[in-house]
Amino acid sequence: MKVKIEAAYYHDNAGNKKPIEINEISKEEYEEKYKGHLTCINNCKARIRFTQKTNGTKFFSTWNHEGELHDLDCPYHVAYKGKNGRSKLKEYYHGIKIDDDIIARRLKDWMSKFHAKQNDGYVEKSDKYNTKTISEDKEANDMTFADENGSEQGRIPNLKYKNAQFVSDDDIECIEAIWGYIDNVQLVEDKSQSIYGYFNLKTKNKTINVYFPEAFYENEDVGSVEEFKTFIKKVNRMVTDNPEPVMVIAYGAIKKKRKMGLNINVISPKRIFVDGKSYYDILKM
Numbered sequence: 001m002k003v004k005i006e007a008a009y010y011h012d013n014a015g016n017k018k019p020i021e022i023n024e025i026s027k028e029e030y031e032e033k034y035k036g037h038l039t040c041i042n043n044c045k046a047r048i049r050f051t052q053k054t055n056g057t058k059f060f061s062t063w064n065h066e067g068e069l070h071d072l073d074c075p076y077h078v079a080y081k082g083k084n085g086r087s088k089l090k091e092y093y094h095g096i097k098i099d100d101d102i103i104a105r106r107l108k109d110w111m112s113k114f115h116a117k118q119n120d121g122y123v124e125k126s127d128k129y130n131t132k133t134i135s136e137d138k139e140a141n142d143m144t145f146a147d148e149n150g151s152e153q154g155r156i157p158n159l160k161y162k163n164a165q166f167v168s169d170d171d172i173e174c175i176e177a178i179w180g181y182i183d184n185v186q187l188v189e190d191k192s193q194s195i196y197g198y199f200n201l202k203t204k205n206k207t208i209n210v211y212f213p214e215a216f217y218e219n220e221d222v223g224s225v226e227e228f229k230t231f232i233k234k235v236n237r238m239v240t241d242n243p244e245p246v247m248v249i250a251y252g253a254i255k256k257k258r259k260m261g262l263n264i265n266v267i268s269p270k271r272i273f274v275d276g277k278s279y280y281d282i283l284k285m
């Protein structure tokens with residue numbers, strides 16, 4: 001799936017950068033002012049160019065040979081699209097083993113930074129297009145993690161935060177942190193005794209659910225299935241009682257749903273934050 005680029009960052013000569021939408025640029029202005037001064041809206045290094053066809057259609061594209069300068073999780077990153085790309089990306093994600101407590105801290109930090117940024121009023125324009133809001137995660141780079149054998153020490157790669165709007169089939173089997181807004185909450189207790197819950201996210205194109213399978217409440221950090229049900233019901237109340245959209249961030253493997261759309265499989269209570277609150281905070285509400 002080729003993702004259309006609708007905005008870029010413009011770097012002026014004074015060293016400031018600001019988001020600019022494609023419709024704000026004319027051919028003449030591009031040649032005069034913007035050429036060579038536009039980079040990816042997701043804070044990647046890749047430079048962006050502007051083209052206007054004779055029929056007036058405008059589009060942004062990545063400079064030749066700079067497709068790989070988009071970060072791995074950027075939807076404009078070329079090397080990781082397509083079949084080979086997907087398996088490469090899966091390998092990358094599966095190679096990362098991060099402790100659940102660290103994940104919890106990162107998700108919580110991300111949410112509070114995001115809220116702070118939103119209150120600045122600045123984030124809105126650029127964030128419409130962003131797949132990740134906090135791209136620099138310096139602290140994480142300084143922490144160590146165990147590899148698959150649990151023996152070697154290394155550096156934790158940044159946790160990548162992706163907007164649910166940009167989750168696509170290319171993400172299947174990847175393990176990612178996805179953020180979005182909850183549209184509705186469902187708790188399913190079917191006749192065959194299987195119990196699961198999910199949050200349906202507000203998305204334009206694809207159905208994206210934050211999904212809580214049995215593995216979630218079987219996790220040693222969850223008290224009981226009743227506790228899990230209480231959590232789901234409380235989140236449902238947060239969503240139905242709140243006139244503002246309620247934000248969620250979840251970390252898990254992206255799986256294809258039986259019928260259509262994609263699930264983010266959450267298997268630990270430390271991998272989910274709703275409106276800045278942890279699983280445990282929500283139980284106490």
Ligand SMILES: [Zn+2]
Nearest residue numbers: 040044070074
């Ligand atoms: Zn990019």
